Every structure is written in C-alpha cells, then in structure tokens.
Amino acid sequence: MGGMPGPLLDVYRLRVDFPDVVAVNDLSLELFAGDVYGLIGPNGAGKTTTMRAACGLQECTHGSVKVAGHDLESEPREVKQRVGFMPDFSPVYDRLTTTEFLEHFARAYGVPNRSARIDECLELTWLTEKRNALCEGLSRGMKQRLLLGKTLLPNPQVLFLDEPASGLDPLGRIELRKLILSLRGAGKAILISSHILSEMSEFCNKAGIMERGKLVKSGTIAELGQQVGRRKMLMKWRSAEESVVPVLSKTVGVEKVEAVPQGALFDFVGGDEALDELLRTLVQQGVRITEWRGVGDDLEQIFLNSGAKALM
Amino acid sequence: MRLFENPIFITQRRLVHRAGIIAPVAVGLLVGLSILAALCYNLALEDIGHHDLDSGDVFRYGCYAWLLVVQGLILVIGVFSRISRTLVEERKAGLLDSNRLTPLMGSDLVLGYWLGSPLREFYMATSLVPVGLAIVFAAKLPLELWLGTQLLLFSSALFFGLLAVLAGMAMPRAQGGIGMVAVLFLTLPFSIAAGQFSLTNFVLPVYTVVYLFQPTGPDAGMWQSPAHFFGVAIPPLVYTLALQLILGVFLWRGAERKFGDPHQPAFVRSEVIALFALLVLFQYGLVWRWPDAGLRTYPGANLSGEEAVWLSMVFLGVLVVGIIVLTSQLLNPETTRLSAMRLGPNARRRILWQSGPCTAFVMAGMAIAGVFTQFTFLNREEWTRYLVTSVNVIIVFTSFAFMTETCRFQFGRRWAGYFMLGIFVLYGLPFLLSASFESSVPLKFSLLAPGVGALGNPVDSDELRIFGRATFAHCLVVGILAYFWMSRLRRWLQEKVEVRG
Numbered sequence: 001m002g003g004m005p006g007p008l009l010d011v012y013r014l015r016v017d018f019p020d021v022v023a024v025n026d027l028s029l030e031l032f033a034g035d036v037y038g039l040i041g042p043n044g045a046g047k048t049t050t051m052r053a054a055c056g057l058q059e060c061t062h063g064s065v066k067v068a069g070h071d072l073e074s075e076p077r078e079v080k081q082r083v084g085f086m087p088d089f090s091p092v093y094d095r096l097t098t099t100e101f102l103e104h105f106a107r108a109y110g111v112p113n114r115s116a117r118i119d120e121c122l123e124l125t126w127l128t129e130k131r132n133a134l135c136e137g138l139s140r141g142m143k144q145r146l147l148l149g150k151t152l153l154p155n156p157q158v159l160f161l162d163e164p165a166s167g168l169d170p171l172g173r174i175e176l177r178k179l180i181l182s183l184r185g186a187g188k189a190i191l192i193s194s195h196i197l198s199e200m201s202e203f204c205n206k207a208g209i210m211e212r213g214k215l216v217k218s219g220t221i222a223e224l225g226q227q228v229g230r231r232k233m234l235m236k237w238r239s240a241e242e243s244v245v246p247v248l249s250k251t252v253g254v255e256k257v258e259a260v261p262q263g264a265l266f267d268f269v270g271g272d273e274a275l276d277e278l279l280r281t282l283v284q285q286g287v288r289i290t291e292w293r294g295v296g297d298d299l300e301q302i303f304l305n306s307g308a309k310a311l312m
Numbered sequence: 313m314r315l316f317e318n319p320i321f322i323t324q325r326r327l328v329h330r331a332g333i334i335a336p337v338a339v340g341l342l343v344g345l346s347i348l349a350a351l352c353y354n355l356a357l358e359d360i361g362h363h364d365l366d367s368g369d370v371f372r373y374g375c376y377a378w379l380l381v382v383q384g385l386i387l388v389i390g391v392f393s394r395i396s397r398t399l400v401e402e403r404k405a406g407l408l409d410s411n412r413l414t415p416l417m418g419s420d421l422v423l424g425y426w427l428g429s430p431l432r433e434f435y436m437a438t439s440l441v442p443v444g445l446a447i448v449f450a451a452k453l454p455l456e457l458w459l460g461t462q463l464l465l466f467s468s469a470l471f472f473g474l475l476a477v478l479a480g481m482a483m484p485r486a487q488g489g490i491g492m493v494a495v496l497f498l499t500l501p502f503s504i505a506a507g508q509f510s511l512t513n514f515v516l517p518v519y520t521v522v523y524l525f526q527p528t529g530p531d532a533g534m535w536q537s538p539a540h541f542f543g544v545a546i547p548p549l550v551y552t553l554a555l556q557l558i559l560g561v562f563l564w565r566g567a568e569r570k571f572g573d574p575h576q577p578a579f580v581r582s583e584v585i586a587l588f589a590l591l592v593l594f595q596y597g598l599v600w601r602w603p604d605a606g607l608r609t610y611p612g613a614n615l616s617g618e619e620a621v622w623l624s625m626v627f628l629g630v631l632v633v634g635i636i637v638l639t640s641q642l643l644n645p646e647t648t649r650l651s652a653m654r655l656g657p658n659a660r661r662r663i664l665w666q667s668g669p670c671t672a673f674v675m676a677g678m679a680i681a682g683v684f685t686q687f688t689f690l691n692r693e694e695w696t697r698y699l700v701t702s703v704n705v706i707i708v709f710t711s712f713a714f715m716t717e718t719c720r721f722q723f724g725r726r727w728a729g730y731f732m733l734g735i736f737v738l739y740g741l742p743f744l745l746s747a748s749f750e751s752s753v754p755l756k757f758s759l760l761a762p763g764v765g766a767l768g769n770p771v772d773s774d775e776l777r778i779f780g781r782a783t784f785a786h787c788l789v790v791g792i793l794a795y796f797w798m799s800r801l802r803r804w805l806q807e808k809v810e811v812r813g
Contacts, residue, residue: 091406107319
C-alpha cells in the first residue's frame with residue numbers, strides 16, 4: 001500500500017483578525033515534500049501573519065494548520081518539533097556567542113549530538129569563523145545567517161522563511177539560494193516570502209500572490225503565469241528570417257518582443273488555444289521554427305501582471 | 313526538565329555571569345558589613361560603659377532589621393523588576409517568540425525565567441545571609457529570628473518572582489510591573505494597622521516578620537499572637553508560607569498559560585473564582601476570633617468601635633480584591649468579536665455565560681458566604697442586616713461589571729473616561745451631596761452610593777427602612793444598567809460579527 005504521501009504543510013481556511021483589519025482571510029495551501037512555495041505580495045498583504053499563524057505564534061480566528069499530519073491546535077508540541085521559523089528581523093541574545101546561541105536552541109529542541117550539529121549549522125551558514133564571536137558584534141547579514149542556522153538546527157520538515165535574504169550581501173544570497181535548493185532536494189517543504197522576486201524564481205516551484213490577506217492566485221509558476229493570462233515565450237527559427245520579428249510585433253496578444261540570436265523572446269497574453277493559433281499562423285506563413293517554448297518562470301513578471309502592484 | 317538542563321535557565325545564567333556578578337555582590341556585602349561593623353562598634357562601646365548611641369535590644373534588633381530591609385529591597389523589588397524587565401525586553405526583541413516556538417513546555421519557560429534572570433539579585437541577597445547570621449550571633453538574638461526571616465525573604469522573592477513573570481508577559485512596558493508592586497505596597501499602611509487580622513500582612517510577610525522580632529510596647533498585642541484560621545492557631549511563618557504557596561500555584565498556572573498563548577487571559581474563570589474564594593476564606597478565617605475582644609456586630613455595623621472600623625476595612629478589602637479579580641474576567645470587545653466568530657451560531661449564549669456580570673454574581677456569592685461566617689459567629693438574630701449586606705455585595709459587583717462592559721462596548725477606546733464619569737455619578741456625587749447638608753439628610757444621600765448600605769448601622773426601624781429603600785433603588789439602577797448592557801452587547805455582536813464574519 002504505497003499511496004501518495006500527504007502534504008507536509010496543510011493550511012485550511014486560515015483566518016486571522018486584527019482589531020481593524022482581517023490580516024489573513026480564508027487562506028488555504030498545501031506543501032508537499034520538496035516544495036518551495038513563494039509567498040509574494042505588497043507590504044501588509046498578510047505574508048508574515050500567515051507564517052506566524054501557521055507555526056503557532058499568532059492566534060487564528062479560525063481555520064486549521066497541520067504539519068506532517070499533526071494538528072497545530074491539538075498537538076502543538078508535535079508541530080513545533082517539525083517546524084522552523086526564521087523571522088524577517090534578527091532576534092539574538094547580544095551577549096551570547098554564536099555557538100552559545102545555537103546551543104541554547106539545540107537544548108530547547110533536544111537536538112541529539114549537539115556540538116556536531118551546531119558545527120554543521122555554523123558551516124552551512126558560513127559562520128564557522130565567527131563561532132566564538134558575541135552576537136552583538138555581528139553585522140545584520142551575519143545575524144540573519146545565524147538565525148537561519150538556528151532555524152535549521154532541529155532539522156525541521158517544514159521551514160518558514162520570512163525575507164531570509166534581507167541583509168545578506170550578494171555572495172550570501174547566492175549561498176542562500178544554493179542552500180534552499182539543497183533543502184528542497186532533501187525533501188523539506190519551504191514557505192518563503194521575499195521582495196526579491198527574481199531570486200525567488202530560481203528556487204520556487206510554487207507561488208501564491210497575496211492581496212489584503214487573501215491568496216488571490218496560487219499554483220506552480222507555470223500555472224500562475226497562465227492564471228494571470230500572460231506568459232513569456234521563446235521562439236527560435238532558422239537563420240536569415242529577420243522579417244519574423246516585425247510580423248510578430250504586430251500580432252494580437254504578442255507584446256515586448258525582444259530579438260535574440262536566431263529568435264525572439266516575447267510576452268503572450270491569451271490562453272492556450274490562442275497560443276496554438278499563433279504557432280499555426282507562423283508555420284503557415286513559412287517560418288521554419290526550430291524551438292518554441294515557454295520561459296514563464298518569472299515571478300516578478302507574474303506579480304506585476306497580477307495587478308498587485310497597484311496596491312503597493 | 314531539571315533546572316540545570318533547562319536551556320532558558322542556562323542562558324539566563326550565562327547572561328548574568330557575563331554581565332559580571334562580583335561588583336554587585338561586593339556592593340551588597342559592603343552595605344551588610346557596614347551594618348555589622350556599626351553593631352560591633354556599638355557593642356564594644358557598651359562593653360566599656362559608653363551609652364552614647366542607642367543601646368540595648370532596640371539597637372541590636374535594629375541592626376538586623378536594617379539588614380533585612382536591604383535584603384528585602386534586593387529580593388523583592390530587585391527580583392521583580394529584573395524578571396519583568398527581562399521578559400518585556402525579550403518579548404519586544406522577538407526572543408520570547410523564538411523560545412515559545414521550541415518544544416519546551418510552558419513550565420520550562422516559567423522556571424527558566426523565574427529562577428534564571430534574577431540570579432544576580434539572588435547572589436547579592438545570599439551573600440548577605442552569613443552577614444545576617446553574624447549579626448544575630450554578635451547581637452545575641454534568637455537563631456529562630458534569623459532562620460525565619462531569611463526563609464520568609466527568599467519565599468517572598470520567589471512569590472514576587474512569579475508575579476513578575478506574569479506581569480512581564482502581560483504588561484506592555486517593563487515599568488508596568490513596578491507599578492503593580494508599588495500599588496501593592498501602598499495598601500500596607502492600611503493593612504498594617506489591622507495587624508494579625510489582615511491577609512495582606514501575611515502575604516507580604518509583614519506580620520510574620522514583626523512577630524518573629526517579638527515586639528513589646530503598648531500596641532504589641534496586635535503582633536504577638538499566632539495566626540488563627542477559624543479559631544485554629546497556626547504559626548505565622550507556616551500561615552505565610554502556605555498562603556504564598558497557594559497563591560504561587562495560581563500565578564504559576566497563569567504564567568504557564570501566558571507562555572502557551574500570550575493572547576489568552578492568564579486565568580480562566582474557574583481559577584479566578586477559586587482564587588477569590590480562597591482569599592475570602594483566608595481573610596474571614598483570620599477575623600473569625602476577633603469578636604473575642606467583646607465586639608458583637610457584623611462588618612462595619614458599629615462604626616464607633618475601633619475593631620469595627622477594621623472589620624469594615626476587611627469587608628472593603630474583600631470588595632476591592634473582588635473588583636480587581638473581576639476586572640480580569642470582563643469581556644473585551646476584540647476578544648469577544650474573535651470568540652463570537654469562532655463560536656458561530658451559539659456565540660451569544662456562550663458570550664453571555666462568559667461575561668463579567670455572570671462572574672460577578674458567582675463572586676458576590678463567595679463574598680456573601682465570607683460575611684456569613686461572621687454572622688454565624690457573631691449575631692445570629694441580625695438576619696435583616698445580613699440581607700442588606702448581601703444584597704449590597706451583589707449590587708457592587710454587578711453594577712461594576714455591567715457599567716464597565718457597557719462602556720467598553722459602547723465607547724471603544726474612549727471607554728475609560730465614560731466609565732470614570734459613571735463611577736463619579738454612582739459613588740462621588742452622593743457623598744458630595746451628603747457633605748452639603750446637615751443632620752440626617754447626609755445619611756440619605758450617602759446611601760445613594762451602591763454598597764454603602766453594607767457599611768452603615770441602621771439603629772432603629774426608621775433607619776432600616778431608609779436602608780431598605782436605598783437598596784431597592786440600587787437594584788433598580790442595576791436593572792437599568794443590565795438593560796443597557798444587554799441591548800448594547802446584542803447590537804455590537806450584530807454590527808461587528810455578523811457583518812464582517
């Protein structure tokens with residue numbers, strides 16, 4: 001009896017009320033092992049509140065959260081064992097060293113083989129050299145990395161990363177990207193929010209757009225592109241067919257045509273049938289197409305096209 | 313989890329040690345040793361026949377008392393402010409959330425902060441323990457004095473420490489906790505005068521400390537006998553420790569609950585009622601034997617007698633504690649809205665059941681039972697007076713609950729001003745009017761304030777009739793308040809829950 005494994009994170013009809021606003025409204029999402037879900041939206045859309053509510057830090061009005069099948073309300077300890085939350089700011093004990101800080105949480109989580117795991121996390125977050133430094137002496141980026149180390153310490157199945165790249169230098173961001181991809185490969189489910197959408201495109205396989213507490217669009221990146229009715233396409237053809245670009249530019253639904261060697265990149269607004277029709281027309285016009293595919297994994301574009309920009 | 317494996321405790325200990333403990337301990341020791349040196353100097357002068365300074369027992373006991381004051385300041389004020397400040401700071405920094413997110417139990421968190429963050433103060437006070445012993449030996453004071461007072465100081469530090477954990481979790485600012493202690497100590501001048509009959513004197517261990525000092529003099533009688541619980545003599549030390557332990561259990565549960573979910577109130581209603589019942593029980597247990605002095609009346613009935621004044625204060629104290637405890641259970645518009653949304657169609661009935669007036673009736677029942685213990689012992693034939701007292705207790709609690717909740721739901725954030733206006737109309741105005749007239753008129757006006765009837769002493773049938781009419785008028789006031797409360801709550805639930813839900 002194999003069966004498909006259940007979701008690692010199952011949020012169902014979550015609602016969080018603040019005195020003057022509904023911060024999260026009827027939000028549902030599922031994350032399976034290996035999913036990296038990017039939560040995007042303008043400031044105040046409810047991304048952080050969603051994360052805080054999903055890991056039990058914020059009181060929910062109603063709705064349910066399950067982590068690896070354990071209900072947050074009835075089995076909070078089971079959920080806490082399986083969840084790691086990295087907030088968008090860096091709460092650290094200033095007068096502890098980085099090792100002591102991690103030791104504090106290793107004890108709290110009951111991490112076995114503590115010192116080896118702490119070393120591992122320091123290495124993962126590129127802080128080995130700072131192992132004896134006091135937290136108060138760390139830069140913001142280093143504190144952020146330390147917090148990431150603390151989050152990874154108990155080896156959680158579900159990770160909530162709220163703006164993990166804020167404060168990181170370019171090198172740190174590259175390393176973070178690699179780390180998230182390796183965590184994804186290790187079968188973790190990751191819910192991540194960031195304003196740097198171009199970077200999120202590189203490691204998220206799913207995303208959701210939040211507006212005023214509601215998850216207005218959700219799905220794989222490709223599905224999202226279709227939902228917002230716009231996708232980026234790459235078309236290549238045999239040499240000496242430069243006339244295709246002007247033709248393409250005049251076609252209904254085609255926008256932002258950009259010439260590339262022996263081809264063009266363009267945005268297409270419309271459904272699958274309209275796209276098939278375009279391909280048929282081009283072939284009928286004698287264009288010898290060698291490559292035709294969507295390159296729609298651009299979260300930034302999806303976000304901008306979703307209309308959420310108007311709320312920012 | 314063992315204390316020395318508790319990560320919160322370990323971290324707090326690290327932080328305290330890193331900040332340095334030698335200097336504060338040295339300062340504490342310096343003060344303690346100065347007192348010891350003053351004592352030795354005085355004793356040496358006495359030996360050679362000089363009596364320039366205060367001499368004899370007063371000075372000897374005084375030296376030890378000063379040491380206790382220093383230790384008391386460190387252990388009560390120091391420990392309280394340290395814990396509440398640590399918690400408020402960590403809460404604001406987000407560290408508390410990080411700790412709450414770990415699988416640590418609420419009890420682990422309470423224990424870690426409770427015993428870990430005030431370690432510096434514990435070290436300072438502990439370093440003064442041998443100094444105290446040296447003073448006791450040098451001054452030839454009884455060893456029980458040293459043992460008893462040190463035990464009381466540390467038990468009080470732990471008690472106030474638990475209160476600080478709760479304050480740190482509930483107060484928006486660190487100074488809020490200190491304000492709480494200040495208010496508590498402000499009640500001292502009133503309760504000290506009541507000696508062995510005031511519960512506050514045992515919770516704050518004032519009576520027990522004075523008792524251990526074996527006071528002499530004209531007023532010493534109030535401080536020399538053991539505590540009495542409904543006539544059973546109990547050593548004051550045991551009584552204080554038992555009280556602090558029982559109250560400590562409630563504080564612990566409240567703190568644990570706050571760590572589990574900071575948005576929830578610290579105490580559930582059953583706990584609040586149980587706490588109030590215990591306070592009433594212990595308080596009336598203390599005053600049970602008072603009539604042995606010849607007083608045969610009920611709380612406040614005979615305002616000419618000194619004991620009756622204190623009995624009135626006990627009664628007032630019960631009312632004040634009741635109001636404070638009741639405040640923690642009043643409906644808050646925001647939490648009511650959220651619970652109404654969660655509860656769905658059954659919301660209204662459940663909210664009415666959870667409301668302040670409902671709790672007020674139960675608590676009034678507790679207070680009436682407490683007063684009843686005095687009536688049974690004192691004045692079996694005064695049932696009309698008992699009825700007036702009982703009805704007034706209900707009036708005080710319910711009018712407060714109805715008025716506060718109506719103001720909260722009607723005026724939102726501006727509720728406090730309207731509430732104060734209501735309090736002035738109900739309680740201030742009758743006394744202002746009574747002060748403007750002479751002879752028997754003042755009595756009539758002052759009786760317009762709800763609850764005052766319970767403190768009065770109707771000496772004849774005419775006055776009893778006035779009391780009866782006033783009580784009836786108060787019942788009408790409560791009825792009007794209840795009507796406003798109910799209609800406002802119903803309208804509010806319709807507007808805020810059904811529209812947005």
